[in-house]
Amino acid sequence: MTISFVARLLSLGVMAVLGTASHAEEYPARPIRILVGFAAGGSTDAIARFYAQKLAVELKTPVIVENKPGAGQIVAIKALKAAAADGYTLYMGTGSALSQTPGVQRGLSYEPLKDFSMVGLVATAPGVIVVNRDLPVRSLRDLAAYSKANPTKVNFGSSGIGSASHLAGEYLSKVAGITMTHIPYKADADIVQAMYTGSVHVGIAPAQGAVTAISNGKIRALAVTGSHRLKQLPEAPSLAEAGISGLEGLDPYTYYGLVGPKGLSASAAMKLNAAINRVSRDPASAAQIQDKYYADPRSGSPDDLRKAIQEDTEKWARFRKYVNVAG
Incomplete structure (x- = not known):
């Protein structure tokens, strides 16, 4: 066996490994699920299903909505926190879960700005x-x-x-x-x-x-x-x-923001964010969101969502004296 032949084999092996690694890094390569903290039939479910359908086209992979109602969305949030930060489990958070309740209630089992990876603001709703x-x-x-x-x-x-x-x-x-x-x-x-x-x-x-x-x-x-x-x-x-x-x-009554588990890669977050923005900025999709769901589509960066959550949390913290979250 000549040295050149061995070198050629090694070269082919390295290329195969690199090709496999490159293939493994492609995202998304399998279905994505979006968790919703309410039962089917509500407004959050409707918005999530609309975007899931559109994102499936943009990302060329199935996007499935999974309803996990209960405990003020805590059931869905626990499922998100327990999921791998690989971009295949996301959560359609609402204003109540992302900033309103965190603003008025101390001692929650989660902190949105620490426990979630920001993906993008989806829509606001009166x-x-x-x-x-x-x-x-x-x-x-x-x-x-x-x-x-x-x-x-x-x-x-x-x-x-x-x-x-x-x-x-x-x-x-x-x-x-x-x-x-x-x-x-x-x-x-x-x-x-x-x-x-x-x-x-x-x-x-x-x-x-x-x-x-x-x-x-x-x-x-x-x-x-x-x-x-x-x-x-x-x-x-x-x-x-x-x-x-x-x-x-x-005002606003609520908003919808897509987030992932803590540790989601920046590349996955940005790919998801770009897909959301394309849907929200598409004139036909925007018209459907406004006319059918009575919401206003939004776009922006993951940092824009983080800023919106932080500002709304601070606002509701000032309103803490007005609300009772004990039931």
Whole structure:
């Protein structure tokens, strides 16, 4: 066996190893799952499934939504923290899990800015304050007066303890002087359904889950969170028009951010981030998000998501005195 022949074999072996390593580093090479901390049918689930479908096309691999409801999204968060930081398990976090609850509650089992790898901000969504159609109120001032006259009768539903609808409801109760008993459910859709039967009087839900029921006259809108009205609900005033000082703090109602486990590689995060941005910036996708899900698509870098979480956490920490996350 000649030296040149041996050298050729070694060269081929090195090339094979390098080729195998290069192939192993390709991402994504298998299906990606996106964890959602709510049951199927709610607004977070809908947004996650829309982006999963679009990301599957962008990344050329299946992207599957896995619902893990319970314990204020802690079930989903624990699953994320236990997953390998390889980019194949992600979490569609909401404003409540990423900044609102961390802002108002100490001693959580996770810290978003330390325990998660940032991928990207997906969308923001307004909320709508709605009431059972049989409740004799047509404005937030009416609701405050009614609850004052009936201090033990009014309740409000939420999609779970620590959810955006829970925290916003608690904040509304304290700032507007509306006495309400909290009834937690597992998804935004449950709140609206409970209003049909009359078991829930008041709720704050993403517009996506409430507009149809409002348009059909099954529930009544008192106000839209934020500083302007929604084109889909032109008769519902914004909180800025409600005549109750301090409620502007409820804007934005919630947002959706995609994160991975701690230790996710920068290359995987940036590849996912670029795919999100392409979806959010696509005119057809953006129009569908706005018209079907009543949300505003967002784009930006992983650091932009980190900054948004940090700023919103600080805001809710200032509101800690207004909310009760014990239930």
